[in-house]
Amino acid sequence: MSLHDPRAASALDLLAPTPEHALLADTLREFVAREVEPQAGVHDREERFNHALFQSAGQLGLLGVTIPEEYGGAGLDAVAAVQVCEALSTADPGFGLSVLAHAILFAHNVSVNGSELQRKHVLPRAVTGEWIGGLCMTEPEVGTDVLSLRTTARRDGDVYRLNGCKTFITNGGLEDGSTGDCFIVYAATAPGVISSFLVEKGMPGFRLGQKWTDKLGMRASFTAELVFEDVPVPVAQRMGEEGEGTLHMMRNLEIERLTLAAMSLGIAQRCLQVMVDYASQRQAFGKPIREFGQIQRHVTESFAEWRAARTFVYDVARRMDVRGKGQRLDADATKLFASQMAKRAADAAIQVLGGYGYMGEYVVERLWRDAKLIEIGGGTLEAHHKNLMKELARHPQVLR
Numbered sequence: 001m002s003l004h005d006p007r008a009a010s011a012l013d014l015l016a017p018t019p020e021h022a023l024l025a026d027t028l029r030e031f032v033a034r035e036v037e038p039q040a041g042v043h044d045r046e047e048r049f050n051h052a053l054f055q056s057a058g059q060l061g062l063l064g065v066t067i068p069e070e071y072g073g074a075g076l077d078a079v080a081a082v083q084v085c086e087a088l089s090t091a092d093p094g095f096g097l098s099v100l101a102h103a104i105l106f107a108h109n110v111s112v113n114g115s116e117l118q119r120k121h122v123l124p125r126a127v128t129g130e131w132i133g134g135l136c137m138t139e140p141e142v143g144t145d146v147l148s149l150r151t152t153a154r155r156d157g158d159v160y161r162l163n164g165c166k167t168f169i170t171n172g173g174l175e176d177g178s179t180g181d182c183f184i185v186y187a188a189t190a191p192g193v194i195s196s197f198l199v200e201k202g203m204p205g206f207r208l209g210q211k212w213t214d215k216l217g218m219r220a221s222f223t224a225e226l227v228f229e230d231v232p233v234p235v236a237q238r239m240g241e242e243g244e245g246t247l248h249m250m251r252n253l254e255i256e257r258l259t260l261a262a263m264s265l266g267i268a269q270r271c272l273q274v275m276v277d278y279a280s281q282r283q284a285f286g287k288p289i290r291e292f293g294q295i296q297r298h299v300t301e302s303f304a305e306w307r308a309a310r311t312f313v314y315d316v317a318r319r320m321d322v323r324g325k326g327q328r329l330d331a332d333a334t335k336l337f338a339s340q341m342a343k344r345a346a347d348a349a350i351q352v353l354g355g356y357g358y359m360g361e362y363v364v365e366r367l368w369r370d371a372k373l374i375e376i377g378g379g380t381l382e383a384h385h386k387n388l389m390k391e392l393a394r395h396p397q398v399l400r
């Protein structure tokens with residue numbers, strides 16, 4: 001069948017366009033059912049990150065789907081990254097967030113923006129789960145307005161002296177009280193000049209600040225403050241040239257936002273499964289509640305929105321160049337739409353289940369709490385509005 005054959009278009013499976021994607025979908029389905037689902041409730045309740053599960057994901061190859069094969073990854077594309085984040089979030093979005101922060105914010109970022117030496121040093125350890133990494137962008141006083149960050153890196157011979165504090169860092173720490181293994185840290189090498197650095201566990205002056213506890217959701221991920229006090233970071237651990245940090249940040253935010261949107265898909269899918277089952281089983285006034293129009297509305301509106309979001313996210317993933325840039329319009333739009341869709345679906349699920357929906361045993365209250373994060377992390381809804389308006393004004397041809 002040639003690409004121009006109309007049958008090729010109808011044969012395309014948007015969710016698994018190649019045999020590799022189909023195999024990945026099978027692996028994920030099995031891993032999620034066997035290992036992720038059974039531990040999700042307890043890790044949420046106890047606010048504990050499951051490091052052993054993370055390492056199992058590494059052994060299965062789920063931490064490096066977009067990393068080139070020469071560094072131990074699968075060399076796949078954005079569709080594969082979406083599949084991983086979506087599937088994990090049907091059972092445990094908190095764990096999914098840790099995987100995303102490691103695989104996309106950290107490893108993928110090094111893979112695209114690091115030097116050959118840096119890739120060789122970091123990626124084989126990241127892909128197997130031997131190392132756990134993250135990305136340090138947000139600071140106590142600077143979030144959305146990230147270009148005003150205050151962490152500094154002053155050149156001092158063969159090192160940069162890194163000073164500052166980062167907060168809300170996913171994978172920032174481990175349950176033994178140590179930091180994660182390696183981080184990309186954005187810091188100013190001169191006023192307004194942002195550069196990227198690789199900072200490793202154990203470097204002098206680098207330490208874990210507070211672990212954030214009592215989070216609304218995503219409680220199975222470790223969120224921490226990281227402190228940098230005169231940390232001597234070798235010049236060889238600067239990624240790219242001075243001033244390229246802004247480019248790294250903007251480029252990586254595209255796949256970050258797309259994969260966060262994928263997490264929302266997983267959350268909504270699970271909420272729909274729970275709603276549909278419950279609406280068939282629960283009886284009121286002598287019939288299953290699915291026969292009531294108001295219940296039908298909750299379920300079917302959620303379904304239609306989920307289908308629309310899923311098609312949108314996978315279509316953008318299929319077109320995304322994971323090593324490219326300039327795809328912000330679609331990346332932001334997927335997260336803007338999918339995050340709100342998932343929150344509405346989780347809310348509808350609680351409503352359909354009535355009092356049971358409010359109870360932890362029925363899972364949807366956890367998904368409702370987790371869904372909210374995706375309207376904030378990796379860019380707030382308001383940040384997406386701002387970016388999208390700018391992009392639409394700049395590229396009016398997308399509307400033709």
Ligand SMILES: Cc1cc2nc3c(=O)[nH]c(=O)nc-3n(C[C@H](O)[C@H](O)[C@H](O)COP(=O)(O)OP(=O)(O)OC[C@H]3O[C@@H](n4cnc5c(N)ncnc54)[C@H](O)[C@@H]3O)c2cc1C
Pocket residue numbers: 101105134135136137138141142143144145167168169170171215218223373376377378379380381382383386
């Ligand atoms: C669980 C969790 C995990 C996270 N993980 C990471 C991580 O791994 N690494 C990392 O670097 N960060 C991480 N973050 C931080 C996250 O990306 C930020 O919280 C987010 O970017 C918003 O920044 P802020 O919290 O400082 O809010 P602010 O930027 O202070 O925003 C406060 C409010 O003002 C609004 N606002 C700000 N500017 C504008 C504007 N120009 N127009 C309109 N409204 C505006 C915002 O939309 C928001 O409603 C995480 C956060 C959470 C909660």
